[in-house]
Amino acid sequence: MEQQLEHAYEEVLRRNPGEAEFHQAVREVFDSLGPVLRKNPRYVDAAVLERLCEPERQIIFRVPWVDDAGRVRINRGFRVEYNSALGPYKGGLRFHPSVYLGIVKFLGFEQIFKNALSGLPIGGGKGGSDFDPRGRSTQEVMRFCQSFMTELYRHIGEYTDVPAGDIGVGQREIGYLFGQYKRITNRYESGVLTGKGISWGGSLVRTEATGYGTVLFANEMLGTKGQDLDGRRVTVSGSGNVAIFAIEKATQLGATAVAFSDSSGYVVDEAGIDLELLKEVKLVDRGRAKDYVDRRPGARLVTDGSIWDVPTDVALPCATQNELDENDARTLLKNGAVAVAEGANMPTTPEALRLFQEAGTLFAPGKAANAGGVATSALEMQQNASRDSWTFEYTEERLADIMRDVHARCAATAEEYGRPGDYVVGANIAGFIKVADAMLAQGVI
Template identity: 55%
Template sequence: MSNTTNYIQKIQTKIHENDPHQPEFLQAVDEFLSTIAPFLEDHPEIEQNDLLSVLTEPERLLQFRVPWQDDQGNWQVNRGYRIQFNSALGPYKGGLRFHPSVNLSILKFLAFEQIFKNALTGLPIGGGKGGSDFDPKGKSDQEIMRFCQSFMLELSKYIGPNLDVPAGDIGVGGREIGYLFGMYKRLRSYDAGVLTGKPLEFWGSLTRTEATGYGVVYFVKHLLADQQKNIEGRKALVSGSGNVAIYAIEKLQELGATVISCSDSNGYIIDENGIDLSLLKEIKEVRRERLTAYVNEKASAQYFEGSLWDKEISAELAFPCATQNEIDEEAAKRLVRNGVSVVAEGANMPASLEAANYFVSNGIYYCPGKAANAGGVAVSALEMSQNAQRLQWTFAEVDARLDGIMKEIYQACYDTAVNYGQKNNFVLGANISGFEKVAKAMLRQGLV
């Protein structure tokens, strides 16, 4: 057993002993550590300085209560979090998630992944994440406003345009960002650069809404172009029906693909004629209804309960855009059996470690979330630049920059994988490419 293998195992053992009840975080760390051995062998200074022990420990972990009052006058309380994981490359950057599933493990995994995702963009931003176990579903606008104001009353002490710049995530869209920004302004004075994903009326960025969904499709576009292929005429599966899924579907259709699926937490729809995007937007973005409403209005569509990935469906491209661990190993085998050759993650860690390994070992072009869905945070960083300059770029300009950034991310993943003799292993390529930037910065900055 090599010294590098011993070192990695020592780090894994230490983290598993320290955080045994954080499965999502442990999964993210294990996936990362399983791919970086070749880089560590070329850079013995990392082990000599025990950099991995420093890297895998958050710089700051904040947990606080969020008291708020519902419309009936009852007192409520939720937990709020902010994980400021690594600032070697710049201010902490990462979204806020409002969802009942939110806990320390999920946010630590998301923040850890965010470190390398942000590094891959080539922009000066570190990694962080935050949120609450508050559920916006079924709440009135007034209840959401009161919750956001209470949340920001505490969070405002720890963020700033040069310290930590949160954005949106699951359960946090333009409405929530607006309420959060309004409270920050009242507490700390106006500073457009403190939050991204803002409405356009107060210095949000055009293309930010579309960025994650567009970006994951751009990544695949450049992957296929490298093989003298394109997206046009291909059949695609998309899971989810939130912001990322909707705009992945939009860009796929624009580039000529036929998207036949989308899903929510209860089930999924299959529409062999292709998803009616205008109807889907009306149901999810305007009426805020369940997907069952789609099949009631579209005769060609069928609704099924359960997971999209449990169904035998023929397709060439798969875009999991819902949530973590939605694809297990059996689902991965099913996708490969049914002709899928590219799996691009719009969500964060939607494939289990076993599923990811199966894709890679079977020659599937598996595009991990830290690379493929980096478009959202890339445009968030571009929003920070616009705010700092007191400018607002056009949709076309931001979209072109996004496309260029995704091309650079794809190229970095591909070139790194080739350099280490594992062509098309984009997991290794993404992890090492992102880690190299962070590790070099941390070593230069010393033990801090």
């Protein structure tokens, strides 16, 4: 790295000990920025790097709630309001036992650039809790969400900070959070949360947006080589909204999705994933991979190894951070994978990324490929602000336009800085420049 970048990175390590995911996210961006600093030394003079790595605000709070047995439980809540140079803080809430400050900061840091690439006026933020909704009753989830919002409400607002969902936070949780916000504030401020139900301020396509957007970006990448997804084998890790709707869009574009996963293992279905069955198992019954296999002749459940052992043309990691490692990358390359697009946040380890880049594999980083989710959240905010509701077709068209623009911006920036086809460099530099220029314009704050 350039001297200035190396110094800034050392400061990140010193000031944020033990936060490995955050360190990784910062390093991945910094590795791209040398040419930018050489061309624009004003970013160094104004300490943009240092300011960019320090959140504007970090909120940590206690979340007490009562389980069905009457026992008092305590979890920890977080909201990191990272950067508001482009607009109100925007980013999801994650409820998962792995959540700690370093995870939330890594996600918030990524969100800054993702939101910038969307072209919409939203800043970066993220939040969540180490609460695990899995295995909890609906009443327990409601009580936890109400307690969580009882603290969070004072920090958010449609012009301040607009949370959404993430792992463990779907429409059910957003509903309970919004209900408690409305109860406390006595305001129907529908733009304060996104991912809401369609009948009470939500946007059509929001549920599908991240998965759809990831596949649309992958198809745009393939288009630069005169190819597309038609007739391709696709493997998708995960089985939440992102994975399910990535499978749906890939299928619509003529691909065959042959595998998905959850924490119990992965399913291989050579005939192509049965979307309606998968939606019923995962979105309605909240079931496990085995439930799909039990009801789908010919499908098999694998409980060891990796989903990336399945031969595929296009890999879509849509589960969680660092799920695709160096060994997985070697397997994918050996099996002839031509493209990888990240539907999750930072699911590919640095070692795996390096292998894909050395092999010339088309690779779309999450801050570009999965920007469709937050982009459609911003479209939900637009509809809320205008008291309007758009059709599915119109909203999906807007999403497709945004993803084409994100792809074009990343590709053009990579070309400008001498790295044609390197979407990692293109995404990092394009996002950084937009945010950094706004920070410079607004002074030292």
